[in-house]
Amino acid sequence: MAEPRILMLSPNLKDWTCPALYYEQQAILNALPGSVIYGPGFQYNTNYVPDIIREIFGNDKPDFLLCYVNERRLLGEPLDDCIVRKYNLQGEMRIFPLGLDKVNVPKIAWINDFWGCSPQEWDRILLGNGFQFALATCCPPFTREAVFLRFFSQQVRSTVRFIPWPRAMSPIIYRDYGLEKVYDVTLLGALHPEGFYPLRNRMHRVFAAQSELRYFYQQHPGYRYTGCENALVGDRYARVINQSRIFATCTSVYRIPIMKVYEALACRSLLLSNAPCGAEFLGLVDGDTFAAVDEHNFLAKARWYLANPDELARVSSNGMHLFQTRHTVDKRAEEFREILSSLLEGREPGSYAALFTREQAVALDRSASWWEIRRVPIPSKMVNRSSYTRAVRRILSGLKKRLLKLGRVLQARD
Template sequence: MKKLTILFITKPMQHHIERSTYYLGKELEKFSNLTYHHVDGNLPDIIRQMSIKPDFILFNDLKPDYCPWMRNVDQVKIPKGTLVHDLHYRIPRRKRMYQKDQIPHLFVQYREAFCKWFPEFVDQMIWLPHHVPAEIYRDYSFEKDIDILMMGSLIPHLYPLRLRMFQKLKLHPGFKYFDHPGYKGIPADNRYVTGPRYAQTMNRAKIFLTCDSIYKFPVLKYYEALACRTLLLASGSAELKDLGFIDKETYVEVNETDFYEKIMFYLKNESERNRIALNGMKLVQQKHTTQIRAKELLAHIQQIVKR
């Protein structure tokens, strides 16, 4: 089967804190003829200037910090789709752009929230969950010298469970917390734990704590912790279950009333903690690496261009 030629319209993401689409692009390069476009422009002119006409045009979320501004998108009849990350960002504007630009294929990270907030676009949804690069998020075989680890935002109205866990544990001698560095460029002083160092710190933890926010988003931290062979204690959902996050098998589901009791139980029960953590790591290796997700995306695109 000949390689697809894909035009990926995206801002450069390699220096962002959250680099999922950068890693996705690197995997797409291995299995397709991928061309990037990083700056604002007129899409018909961009297509005319390409030496090879693309089979498919992929946008990175139609969001200013992810994707350059494109004019006259609807005038280009090549099949088009967009990655959809931050669902809660300017919902009415997103809907207008999907309709105006005639972008029929929506590769969505969060299934249930999309169905709730974008019901008129459900038929255009293709579920493409989070993923992690296996060369970074892995078992480094480090000593498990951190009992309980938490990393990331504690915004009260978004992450109430995360904040509740922090408040309960902040004086516990085995608890470590690292602040959220933001979502854009890496700070010049690089005082935050990011990139491989972030994954290595996760790998040192016996237990990692997070939650899926008030929106019930299966956020990236769920995948990252499991990939690093660390026991994840976090809130659950039906969507997480469909992704393979099974309570007491690949992670441990907690809520505001039982998280402390479960933390103490799994700190004392090393064999059970290790069993679940190993299962979780295997789940990510088998279903949620960036290479797997890139191949799934290409399979979807292959079906679209055949129509």
């Protein structure tokens, strides 16, 4: 069978603060000959998807359409201002893509920051545009079931096949540069005072107060296109990690395997973090490929590894090997090709797709704990009382059915 051909929709993010998606897309193009990427910064003559397909494929069509565009854009919002300025987009061309719902091609949504939309908005994005699949860093086993249920409705979960999709990095940027280790501990990125990274906040406060540690911290430069300014991005960012014995981070309030997990592994720095959901499926083993910590023991563990350099070197080397064998963009592209081939042939896909099936997604309602769902943090701007009300009614309805069934069983025994 011929290799699947896909049409990817995305702006060109090569010079973005974090260009991980650009390198992932290039790896997919290399793995799937005949595939095309279309959008601002690439070929971009129209924003209307039916016309894009005619322009690229003529009377034919791709096997799949993979949409990398930020989810807010799929609600009709214009592209980010920095994208509009960089590519001098005018008028309607600032809104991309349009007409996704007008094409009869299997559509795949790429989902990362799932907390950016409410459940109702995800309904509009995924159901309104006719997505059949989602490559998602946001679904079990890489986040808690309660988190997944909070953001994605039963209708979405029964309609859209979620494929667990861990992030991947390019070894062109993230690698062992062979640099001298000049920092004991490094922590980079946003701290979010509202509590999105609670452990990272605590780590920063504690490490900064340890006068005997050579501690380096720099805040996130913001998501944007970078020019010639001396921002700590790209290989400059990777080199700092490579110069660090320990790289400290956390997995956010949602316990997801964020990009920094792979960045630390790739640059041969000891990853010091709480374990993300699904760590075992990623090869993350405490004391072997990373150091698992919590808010109580991270300082003691950091000091122990610094006092035992052979162990620190062993775990750091194991982590780098894990990255090189399982988490590069080329490896992920190979896995993506296998998943698409399986779907085209009507076979159940393996790889990460086998970790969370549609049946499992639908069945979550039956095992859900309302208390666990209610405890999931959600940004205040997205609080929607109606979604809470519907969830309460759904769970109470299930409880009522169970009580009625139990009553019939007890009555039969009498």
